[in-house]
Amino acid sequence: MGVEKDGSGIGAMSRRQFLGRVMLTGAALGAFGPLVAACGAAGGKPSSHTAGTHEGRKATQVPQRASSGNAVTLRVLWNDWGALYNKYMTKIGDDFTRANPTIKIQWDFSGEFETQLLTNVAGGRPPDVAFTNYTTQTALAQKGTLIPLDDYFKAADIKPDDFNAMFKYSLWKGKSYAIPGGADYYVLCWSKPVFEAVGLDPNKPPKTADELIEDSKRMLKKDSKGNIERIGYNPVYSDQFIRWLHVFGGRLYDPDTNKITADDPHNVEMMQWLYDYVKLVGANKLSTFQSLPGGGEEPDTGGNVFATKRLGFFITGFWVYQELDQYAPHIPYGLTTFPTLHGTPQERKNWTLTGWLVAIPSGVKHQDESWKFLKFAFVDKDAEMGYETLNGPCYRPTFDAFENGLRKQAGPHDRIIPYLDVFTETAKYATKTWPVIPVDSYYDDQLSRAYDYVLHGKMTPKQALSEVTKNVQQELDKVLTTSRIYKGGHVPA
Amino acid sequence: MKRRVSRTTVRNTISGLLFISPWIVGLLVFTCYPVFASLYYSFTDYNILQPPHWIGLANYSRLLTQDPLFYRAVFNTLYYAALWVPLNIVLSFLIALLLNLNVRGVSIYRTIFFLPSIMPQIASALLWAWIFNPQFGLANAILGSFDIPTPGWFSDPNWSKPSLVIMSLWGLGTTMVIFLAGLQDVPRELYEAAEIDGAGPVRKTWNITVPMLTPAIFFNLVIGIIQSFQVFTTVYVVTQGGPVDSTLFYLLQLYRNAFSYFNMGYASAMAWLFFAFVLLLTLGILKTSGRWVYYEGEIRK
Numbered sequence A: 001m002g003v004e005k006d007g008s009g010i011g012a013m014s015r016r017q018f019l020g021r022v023m024l025t026g027a028a029l030g031a032f033g034p035l036v037a038a039c040g041a042a043g044g045k046p047s048s049h050t051a052g053t054h055e056g057r058k059a060t061q062v063p064q065r066a067s068s069g070n071a072v073t074l075r076v077l078w079n080d081w082g083a084l085y086n087k088y089m090t091k092i093g094d095d096f097t098r099a100n101p102t103i104k105i106q107w108d109f110s111g112e113f114e115t116q117l118l119t120n121v122a123g124g125r126p127p128d129v130a131f132t133n134y135t136t137q138t139a140l141a142q143k144g145t146l147i148p149l150d151d152y153f154k155a156a157d158i159k160p161d162d163f164n165a166m167f168k169y170s171l172w173k174g175k176s177y178a179i180p181g182g183a184d185y186y187v188l189c190w191s192k193p194v195f196e197a198v199g200l201d202p203n204k205p206p207k208t209a210d211e212l213i214e215d216s217k218r219m220l221k222k223d224s225k226g227n228i229e230r231i232g233y234n235p236v237y238s239d240q241f242i243r244w245l246h247v248f249g250g251r252l253y254d255p256d257t258n259k260i261t262a263d264d265p266h267n268v269e270m271m272q273w274l275y276d277y278v279k280l281v282g283a284n285k286l287s288t289f290q291s292l293p294g295g296g297e298e299p300d301t302g303g304n305v306f307a308t309k310r311l312g313f314f315i316t317g318f319w320v321y322q323e324l325d326q327y328a329p330h331i332p333y334g335l336t337t338f339p340t341l342h343g344t345p346q347e348r349k350n351w352t353l354t355g356w357l358v359a360i361p362s363g364v365k366h367q368d369e370s371w372k373f374l375k376f377a378f379v380d381k382d383a384e385m386g387y388e389t390l391n392g393p394c395y396r397p398t399f400d401a402f403e404n405g406l407r408k409q410a411g412p413h414d415r416i417i418p419y420l421d422v423f424t425e426t427a428k429y430a431t432k433t434w435p436v437i438p439v440d441s442y443y444d445d446q447l448s449r450a451y452d453y454v455l456h457g458k459m460t461p462k463q464a465l466s467e468v469t470k471n472v473q474q475e476l477d478k479v480l481t482t483s484r485i486y487k488g489g490h491v492p493a
Numbered sequence B: 001m002k003r004r005v006s007r008t009t010v011r012n013t014i015s016g017l018l019f020i021s022p023w024i025v026g027l028l029v030f031t032c033y034p035v036f037a038s039l040y041y042s043f044t045d046y047n048i049l050q051p052p053h054w055i056g057l058a059n060y061s062r063l064l065t066q067d068p069l070f071y072r073a074v075f076n077t078l079y080y081a082a083l084w085v086p087l088n089i090v091l092s093f094l095i096a097l098l099l100n101l102n103v104r105g106v107s108i109y110r111t112i113f114f115l116p117s118i119m120p121q122i123a124s125a126l127l128w129a130w131i132f133n134p135q136f137g138l139a140n141a142i143l144g145s146f147d148i149p150t151p152g153w154f155s156d157p158n159w160s161k162p163s164l165v166i167m168s169l170w171g172l173g174t175t176m177v178i179f180l181a182g183l184q185d186v187p188r189e190l191y192e193a194a195e196i197d198g199a200g201p202v203r204k205t206w207n208i209t210v211p212m213l214t215p216a217i218f219f220n221l222v223i224g225i226i227q228s229f230q231v232f233t234t235v236y237v238v239t240q241g242g243p244v245d246s247t248l249f250y251l252l253q254l255y256r257n258a259f260s261y262f263n264m265g266y267a268s269a270m271a272w273l274f275f276a277f278v279l280l281l282t283l284g285i286l287k288t289s290g291r292w293v294y295y296e297g298e299i300r301k
Helices: A012-043 A057-061 A083-099 A113-122 A137-142 A150-155 A165-170 A192-197 A209-219 A238-247 A265-279 A283-290 A320-327 A345-350 A367-380 A382-389 A396-410 A417-429 A440-455 A461-488 B007-041 B058-065 B068-099 B106-118 B121-131 B138-145 B160-169 B173-183 B188-196 B201-212 B214-229 B233-238 B250-260 B264-292
Strands: A072-079 A103-110 A129-133 A179-184 A187-191 A228-230 A313-316 A333-337 A352-359
Touching: A072 A083, A072 A113, A072 A367, A083 A103, A083 A367, A083 A382, A103 A113, A103 A367, A113 A129, A113 B250, A129 A137, A129 A367, A137 A165, A137 A352, A137 A440, A150 A367, A165 A179, A165 A352, A179 A367, A179 A382, A187 A192, A187 A417, A192 A209, A209 A265, A209 A313, A228 A283, A238 A265, A238 A345, A238 A352, A238 A440, A265 A440, A265 A461, A333 A417, A345 A417, A352 A367, A367 A382, A382 A396, A396 A417, A440 A461, A440 B250, B007 B264, B058 B264, B068 B106, B068 B160, B068 B173, B068 B214, B068 B250, B106 B173, B121 B138, B121 B160, B121 B233, B160 B233, B173 B214, B188 B201, B201 B214, B214 B264, B233 B250, B250 B264
Parallel strands: A072 A103, A072 A129
Antiparallel strands: A129 A352, A179 A352, A187 A313, A187 A333
């Protein structure tokens, strides 16, 4: 069908053309939106400090120690914990400046600290000190983004054994690329009123995984539509899955063969064990319960399910005392160590540590000053940092001071006081960590997916974990091959 | 004889260019450079932190032949677009018709319907997460009071995408305003002529309003398709791709590859496939527009 101009001042064709062009421009810009987003970080050339380096070799060889004695300001890129805890962290920085008047700390709190670190490094403007998560630490170290700290550790007479298992996350190819910052010492919190309501002894928490499930089954109460009115343990949070995995003797990676072992028989057994429990309720109902107001992982809102006696157990850290004091002040609770298979002291090594680290990016101008701050905050003042910001310290000599500090901070009558040793026991004996490989984040997501599929009955644990093994192995091989390309200038046969 | 350009013209041109230079620089630096850089990166193995390594079409090949999540994300995105785009247009059109009636307080109604579209997406997403909570949410409370079966909404893999569609429809204000503007531009004499011929409200709407609004429908269709393919914020906040990948949309997968897995080259390839698809779709719609879009004053043979 043809169209012709009507002879008026502005022709119909011109309007059509105009609109057509607007559409095309819109389509182009619309589609370029994600493109721009995708390459926003890629806009600049890789940092000259990292370009061409492999696993931080260049940074190791050319430490830029620009201590001039003049006043310097360190930009510290930090995870945004919210105003309250950021304030405590800022206080540590102020104390540091008081002790070192020539070094000021400029805090850069960011909820997207990982993305920001990537873009900062790619743009050649890395922060002087960077917060890293255990899931990305190895990838950053492997790509030469961080400087090794071994010389600093040695000079300060700090040995790897001075830290707990969190130190493993700092390692890549035998070198340490971060200082452990804070650890999550996860323990089991139980509700004494819920224990009493179902006829359990409120002073006898479960010590084994099976006891936890048996107690939880007694606590389970549903309404006529199958909705959960009360539950013992809600296992929907995928990061808890990792902790159970080690308890069952499973493992995720074999460093000797460089193989991903997500489908290790113990892992499969553990996932089946969780699934058998979830089947009693249904994954959708558990997710629904989780999305209730106050149904989240922590009792950090008014009317939460723990405060309203609808939850028997949850896994948490020592920060919980503030939350419970504020949002469940009338609920007597207890804390015990993470359950194991048989409840023996020997199994304490199967507890898992996760947390965050602090690193110095390659190419920063004030490495020595940055290290000074790291040592001050996470060695000298580690206990204080821990109890003030509610993070588990990782430097062993400070554990007792941390416990005492927390005791003082909570007050002598706080309900947490009788249970403080539960955390230090976890800190001392836990040895398991997430695999220290440069595809941790991908592995994490893959396992979460697998867990989701299994809980919804879409895959068996064996199927789901085999798929994870295949996918992550492929990704790991790719990343390590890329690494070899940078090292040797060619892809090895 | 070559015509000389006057000094004034040159000066005006330079002044004009200088005035728009911030925009030109911004376009070149913040849009053009990243866009074309990403095209290059899409042919490389690039992790942001190390120099890109040329691998030719390997990213595209891996996307199309080895990545099951890519197809899952494509399916979810197309499913969402297929539901959201027509519903968005039809509902916006119907609401615009109602808001075009000459009733008392119509400006207030217009404001009420437009308001959600200027609400921050994250606030809106959190609000709807509460409305759709299967146990205590408003939606199930209403359905339950009529003994209608209550879905699991975001918690249920079968309902998660329709839930997102319903949630997004809440923000149809922008589309509605475009229709409303178009409605007010329809000449009154056409309706009067139809009334003289005995046409009722339905006939007038179908034979006058709809054809006269086809340019607006066309515009909203293309923009709607582009918008629906870009769904990200709500998914990132509310479902994070779950349950069982049922809300794993294209841009979420692209974002994860780029910023969580350090696969910027791969993510760039995803972005370019996305761009090519959206461009082809838009060109296709543009090509069909000659058959169904009418412009006022246009004479058709």
